[in-house]
Amino acid sequence: MSRIFKYAFVIFWTLFVLAPLSWALVTSFKTPAAVNQGATFIPWVQFDPTLDGWKDILGISGYANLIPNMINSMIITFFASLISVTLGGLAAYGLSRFRYGWKYYGNSDIIFFFIAQRILPPVVLAIPFFLLLKNLRLLDTHLGLILVLTSGLMPIVVWLMVDFFNQIPREIDEMAMLEGCNPLQAFRRAILPLSKPGIAISAIFAVIFGWNDLFFALVLTFTEVKTLPAAVVALNGTVTPFWTLAASAIFSILPLIGFVFVVERYLAKGGFSGAVR
Amino acid sequence: MRDRKRLLTRLAPIPLVVVLAACSSGGSDQGAEDSAGGGSDTAAAEGMGPGPAVKEATFDQNGLVDYTQQPYTPEAYAAAAKVNDGDDDCSYYETSKKDYSGQSITVLAPPPPNMGEPMAQHGAMFKELTGGDVIIENVSVGELYSKAQTAFQTGVSPYDVTVNFSTWIGDFGDFYYAIPEEYTSGTGSLATMLPLYKEIYKWDGETKLFGIDGDRHFMKYRTDVLNDPAAQAYFKEQTGQDLKVPETWTEYNLIASTLNGFEVASQPAGVPLAGSVEIMKRDDLMWSAFINRVAPYAKNPNVTTGFWFDENMTPQVNNPGFVRGLTEFVEATNYVPQGGQNFGLSDEISAFGSGQGIFSYTWDDAWSQANQDDSPIRGNVEAAPNPGAEEVWNSETQQWDTPEGGVNRAPYIAWGWSSAIPQGSENKQMALDFLCFFANEANYQVDLTIGRTGVNPVREESFVPEFWVEGLGWLPGPTQTWIDTLQEYNTASNRVFDLRVPGNGPLMAALADGVALALAGQKDPQAALDEVAQKWEQIVQDIGEDQIKEAYQAVIDLENS
Amino acid sequence: MGINFYKRLFLLPGLLLLIAIIIFPLLFSIRVSFSSWNVSRSGLDFVGGANWARMWSDADFWGAMLRLLNFGVVTTSIQYILGFMLAHYVWQGIKSGRLFRLIWLVPLMTTPSIMAIVWRSIFREDIGAANGLLKSVGLSTIGWSTEIVPAMFTIYVAEIWQWTPFMFLFLLAGLLILPKEPFLAAEIDGSSPTRTFWRITLPLMAPISIGAILIRLIESSKIFDSIFVLTSAGPGNATETPTYFLWKRSLTEFQIAYGATLALTYLIVMIIVLTIVAKVLTYISRPRGW
Structure with missing residues (x-):
């Protein structure tokens, strides 16, 4: 009974996930007229498919070429995620193992301070960040955007990894240190190998959130460093080109699917109790 | 107890930085100083850039401009007519004598096709003729304002040209470089622009906008429905009146509500016919559509003290004329297509263009869409001035007047695309030469005939039907009605203009908020507009009453012209 | 080198x-909230607490804040339940688990603002897929964006579709x-x-569940793209949320000073609310003797 429910739910959810994506895929092969004359679902039967939507975003028709934007996005996402996962992971380990603080301001408050950076919506930080980057001469540069994104990605990594490290028994570090490691070596040799799932998940979150940041990219760049989401949104003219935007929606998730496919294999069932002995 | 401490410790960083901020307040106001728009007289000499070197012309005088032979040829241009180069200062021939190699300008523009496409097309050709780079940053229409304003407010100037809505001039006027007179007179490319638009593109007496478009809102109606015998008979039976092109909003509403859902033989298959297609989505230019609904009820030819404010700067948005317009706008929710209460401009264009409504009444876009080759209602749409009203509110005598001739008309000269050169640009000469090239005779003609460029008729020579019938293959009959409509707007008196003052954004947003509440039935029209008037008073206070009053006087002069 | 050195080495760089x-x-936001910076006056003058007083009596802003009870709390709860179910199934093991895992993560990868436009193309009443399907099976069509309940529904659907995978992955990490x-x-x-689920799995998952719920509360309170594209805060102002309100004040009207005031208010309220929520959740999920 519960087995049937389980698979029914799994199938239902999978269909729900796929439905809008397949609609986007179908729409990406439509002409403007086919979109505007009512909903159709089946290519060749209900409408004649065309590659125009795709040609428009790949530089073939001269309309727009999203590939340089994709490369920008890759550079920015890679470095912002790398910094966030490295420094965020170290900070999370520290927060999980040591006691920091000053008077009442303790570990849990520091952790909260990290995550509190995500509370403010980017719309209100746009102008201050704009002024900051202006004064640092980092407007419209990769580095500027990487720094700003890092401030948003690191909190997620810390928030996730603290819980994760808390689950790894302290005996593991203690044993490593008994064998003569200093805390950094203990972290690297004993903890890091056990942390692959946590790092993988942090990296997935960091990369996805970094990749999809629209707002900072929109405000803080002009012509040199247009990221993919900013470039896609800039295709939305007086008349919304649903066909082109649907193609872009599919196009921009392709690299992420590849990345997640590679990283996801590290998400194996762990359970650390066995590792102590 | 401990919880309270926890809460306090988490909030602790905030008061701490308040103190720090107070200390540092002296040092952190860089943005402000550079951005206060300097006087244009002194700036005129600055930032012009090196200018062009002189070179041999590479384009024949009065040569044939063939858009398929240019470096970037979007589909629409490939089909465009070939025209001969003009004699103006920035013709292909004249431009080809300028050498801008090694220089570049950056243009902020909306995405193709509207404005983005002609910018990209002419930009590529400008590079071929002069060697100078035209780099275009496209942002969505909704981001144009904030992108430019962020730069202006913080004293950063990444752009040499910004494309904008002309209604923003109240906020941007001081940040723009004044266009020298040679461009708007003599053989300058804007010389033949209608005087009305020359006025609109001025701010504080100086031409601040390089006018590449001129707009107005007018009515489009479906002739196949209004001429359909069954529809005529049904309308007669229901109302006792003859079915004809509406002269007043009352007639418009009656036709739209009576024939909402009526089935005519010529209707595109599978598309239900609604009475009217309107822009009702709150933050998608709805305020601009709403002005049409109000104008004839609230713009009184005998009142010379203003449409938006009276002489004491009391907002008029809640006077009985506005309330009447809003009441009918609310009733219109009953005869728009399903979902029409959430239609933005984009939805309006595509919905009317695909045959979903009998009427529509804003920009040219829906008209162009309906006249395209693949339009299912091509040839069945004609144009007329927007409806008038049988009575009009007099804000001076505080009563309703009956207009002479029975109908009060108040055409709305809505804002359109325009372009400008920011004060901060370091290469103004090249920017000027590019804009001037953009708007030269040949380019203007071709852009006009491509409906989707967003370039609409604004010069004297464009108001002849042959131009359109031969240029684009439009049908003579409908085209004539359209030209007649535009001509009527050009010469009409008692016109309504946008509120071209600093703070246009917040004022119109407050108006849209109130109208949206009424449309959704959350407030009745009077209460909704009373609230808007209250917010307007607050906004006027915040921005500065004198500043707004001074700017508004220029609008009143236009209204009374 | 002492333990203190390493202690700092871990935390301080980040x-x-x-x-x-x-x-x-x-700092800048705080300073600017005491100025009158608006569209016609850029710069840092000092007007005392004028913006703060105005914020206090701004009924529209507080109305938008209250709507978060709806958007933030309800969507987060639904996402938590669905995400937990999916994570639990994968953890227990299902056939082709890796394939499902990958598919379920795809919504998270889409860019919210672009996906919102796809949702609009689905829910637009005249040419959208949703009404197209209803029509093809002979049902009457629905005014998705113009009636309040369907409008809420479409926003819920978009949010749940996009963000349930976040819960799923976060909770899966915990289960693993x-x-x-x-x-x-x-x-x-x-x-x-x-019994195992209620007595062992769920209590053991409490810390990570609280972490996931808090971060989703933070994120879903920033809901913007789907509302902007799908309903433009309508019908009326029924779907106007604080982020939307802030965006209009700050970046379309350039009331920079007032926008900063509202933003700081929002920040303070959220810190208080989240601290309380965290406390309450910890209290509810505290280990009981059994």
């Missing part, structure tokens, strides 16, 4: 980098690192799967 990046925006002993013990006791 913490200091973060502070370095955010200190100026924070649960210790094995309690489950072995339960197996030996002959505990039923349902």
